[in-house]
Amino acid sequence: MSLDHLSQEHQDKVIKIRKRVIEAIGRSMDLYGVTQSTGHLYGLLFFADKPMTLDEMGQEMKMSKTSMSTSVRTLLDLQMVNKVWEKGSRKDLYEVEYDWFQTFTDYFAIEWRKSVETSLQIFRKSIEEMQKLIQDVPEEDAIRRVLMEDQRKMEEAVGYYLWLNRLIDSLESGDIYQLIPKDNPRDV
Amino acid sequence: MSLDHLSQEHQDKVIKIRKRVIEAIGRSMDLYGVTQSTGHLYGLLFFADKPMTLDEMGQEMKMSKTSMSTSVRTLLDLQMVNKVWEKGSRKDLYEVEYDWFQTFTDYFAIEWRKSVETSLQIFRKSIEEMQKLIQDVPEEDAIRRVLMEDQRKMEEAVGYYLWLNRLIDSLESGDIYQLIPKDNPRDV
DNA sequence: TAGTTTGTACAGTTTTTACTGTACGTTCTA
DNA sequence: TAGAACGTACAGTAAAAACTGTACAAACTA
Incomplete structure (x- = not known):
């Protein structure tokens, strides 16, 4: 997540903050009738500083690519993420819709x-x-x-x-x- | 449901209408995050011309009394039904809240x-x-x-x-x- | 054209939720 | 005070939903 140049201590702090917020987002997303894990994925994308691929999501979430695929699809249907085109990459890229x-x-x-x-x-x-x-x-x-x-x-x-x-x-x-x-x- | 004095033909019509509306209510109640069957129960109470007991509900819904108990409790929490006191009856009576x-x-x-x-x-x-x-x-x-x-x-x-x-x-x-x-x- | 890579359909498994039946505490009745 | 009736706790079962891994079609690459 491009925090590489930060001291270990600071990195830990940022990760801790993000994780807490991601959790909160994940929980509050059941308002939209989505799974905890789908909400969690949304939270992850919320802090991502660039569009992510399914593989990257799976890696971060420690879940199967199949699950990522279905979760992303749900979020797309809800218009909570957008598909992004990037030349060079054959993979589909997704980013959150920030307009809550x-x-x-x-x-x-x-x-x-x-x-x-x-x-x-x-x-x-x-x-x-x-x-x-x-x-x-x-x-x-x-x-x-x-x-x-x-x-x-x-x-x-x-x-x-x-x-x-x-x-x-x-x-x-x-x-x-x-x-x-x-x-x-x-x-x- | 106090339709006894109606001709069979008319009775059938009323029941058909009510059933259709009850179904609709039951389905639309998933907005409130309740089960189909709980929604269905609400629909039943909607047309009941008097407060109902758990036993009566179970009979109409063809479901266990236990289920009625939990469903009613859910609806009570959501303030969608009210408990009614009626002298003489030892049973708990419930009626819907009509103020949608x-x-x-x-x-x-x-x-x-x-x-x-x-x-x-x-x-x-x-x-x-x-x-x-x-x-x-x-x-x-x-x-x-x-x-x-x-x-x-x-x-x-x-x-x-x-x-x-x-x-x-x-x-x-x-x-x-x-x-x-x-x-x-x-x-x- | 053959060989990769990517996303998803689908079948199988695990986890969660809905429902039932029994048992029991409480409250009313005689 | 004994007995019956009521509502619900609880354990077990059935149904539904979430998740995984494999397999495959479509799209790209060389």
């Missing part, structure tokens, strides 16, 4: 949207079908009240899904940064 | 905060230690640049964590609803 704001918003936008879209569709269809059913049932019947209650619950859920959809929109568009600015005057 | 806004914000507030707090602490400590190290190293040395780069990366990360902390604050305080109102005029 983007990483965060991308991930949850995708994850939440996936869930919302299908749910919304099903809830709406079900509300509609329930409506037809209610019209078939005599008024003021106990059973009618049960069905209407079902319907009400589903409509409330739809309200929530629509809100979540708008929240996702604001993550994607960046409007969220109007309410929560990237750098807060009070923190600086 | 609250459920959502609670969950992610807690989850994210957990991750941010520890990370922030570690990053800050590490930046500090790295600073000391940098002062030990001769100026304009290549190694110094590497350390300063490490430091810069960590400071950028801290910026992100502070932002996330503020986002969490706004979820917890409800300020988020100023940017994204619960009911959008355009949707109504």
